[in-house]
Amino acid sequence: MRETTMSARCSLVVNGKSVRIATGDTPLDAAVADGMIATAQATHGAAVPGQGATPGARRVPGRRERVDPIKLALPAGPSIHAHAEEPAPAVAMRTGTVTEVRALTAHVIELVVTVSKDLPLGPGAQVALALDGVGLRTLCPTLRVDGSAELNELVFHLARDEDGWSLADSLPLHSEVKIRGPVGRAQYRPGGGRLVLVSAGCGFGQIWSIARAARYIEPTRDLCVVVGARDPLDLYMRESLEWLRATGVGRIVLSADRSRQRPPDVRPGPLTAHLPALRATDVVHVAGDSSTVGAVQVLAAAVGARCYPVLVDA
Template sequence: MSSTCSLVINGKAIRAARGDTLVEAALAGKIVIPHDCGTGQCDTCRVRIYAGEVDACGTRQGSTVLACQARVSGDAVIEFDAVPAVVKRKGTVTGLVALSPEIVEVTVALGKGLGHRPGQYVACSFAGFPARDYSPTLRSDGSGELNELIFHIRRIPDGIVSSELGRRIRVGHEVRVRGPFGSAFHRLGSGRLVLIGAGTGWAPIWSIARAARFREPDREMVVIAGARDPHNLHMGEALDWLSRSGVGQVVATASGGEPKPGQLAGRPTAHLPHLRESDVVHVAGSPALVAAIRLLAASVNATCYADPFVASARKRSLRHKLFDLLFARRPSADPEVPVPAAPRSAA
């Protein structure tokens, strides 16, 4: 048996060593398959196998595998979607708006635009803080400038980054951005689009939904927005626009608390339509939600692009907390990030 195989990647034939990952084999042939984490977590390097076979190493979904994990085992023909090149950009925070008691909309103006596909993500570093991954989106009214990146960030009380929004991270704060990454982006197609976003996972889903309505207005679409707390279903204006634009099924649902008028109760999976093999499913949210939707999509062999959102395990250190106590100004209510009061409940 030969120690090398023939790989055809996006139409270019190369020789590849058996046992190499597809990313390694491509790089040896001077082809860069988009990738990021290298551990099989981010899904950036998912490629399609059109002919032949590879050792999927447990990453197969339909006809796709993760190129950073799958290994060369024989001759094969593979293809990946062309995406904007990964670049680095500098910018500044120009806006901090509380969308709900937990979620903040952060606007970053870049010195030079950063091209990305709707649904991709970037690595963002606020000066003095570790990098975090965020998905660029649009405001609820669909606005956004070419040199702007708009993020939805959930405030976590002990989060190193998110807890400082409106405190140490304010308008004018310097930012470095690297990207784009991710394969869960909008693609033109004919199958029904089923879009599910929960919590801050609404950010990439809104970006995909808005793009799809303009790029392929006749394509059938279902949109489901979810949250645990009904107060975090902040996307009403966006959902109204989708309904007016012709989307047949638009759902806002909360799994906890008392839903507001126009909202449903339950998890997003409770309102999912019966999936078809021809469907193209996008899901962004908690790992549990993503796993459930992936399983349902796999049961009918539907295409599923998943973007699990996981909070960083790192917490604010004792040093950060002592700094707050000794030096930080702690206003009772930050004027740049007004937190909306929870609506009164009917007595």
């Protein structure tokens, strides 16, 4: 058997030029060894073959230190501040005597209690009356319908129910009464947006005290008054409303559920059907029965208006 031997070197032709190559080398190794291809410096320092002798590639400069991203400030919108709760006023105790009882309508009684010492109360504030045989009742002192009241007088508007009973029946003339106040958080607060005052029945007592104070303290503040009753004959506050009109209150609405003997200026239907379109900047005071108060609260909450409710339980 004839043994075949392989030469240690052989010849390779690249681009018409003879290149000597050793057995086992790749053509690329031979071309580099013969100087036909020059190596170039790679970005990270590794040798990379290039075509012909060329200067080493420039080293790419490293990245500079990362700069914190620029934060763009958005345009400031209207600030929304939570309305801070006012400190609760000091509560005082007084004793008083019933000095006046008179009927305003067949279903509304005006009762006046004269206290031994002036009780400091803001407009719309409530007091608690301790009555023998009746218990504790929360009421809102107000003014007479003509706007009069002495500093040591507490005037109340009381309803007579369908059975003919009124809280005034438990308070005959010259009877003594124990009073504590102020209580509640529904008093008049100056400042803010439009003042919307809503009353049903004897809830007008609280609304009347707030409305009259607002006309003296803030005569330029926008004011809207909506007054309702079941029977148009129980709209006892006309003298009060005439005074408000004379001071510049342009929007005053009267309504009654019953159509019997309804004057032309009294609108039919529920009171809530005649409220103005509420706005978020409005300040709403509502006083009356639970259904009216609850409905107004829902309407005020729907637009984000502040609402101060008072349930009339007498």
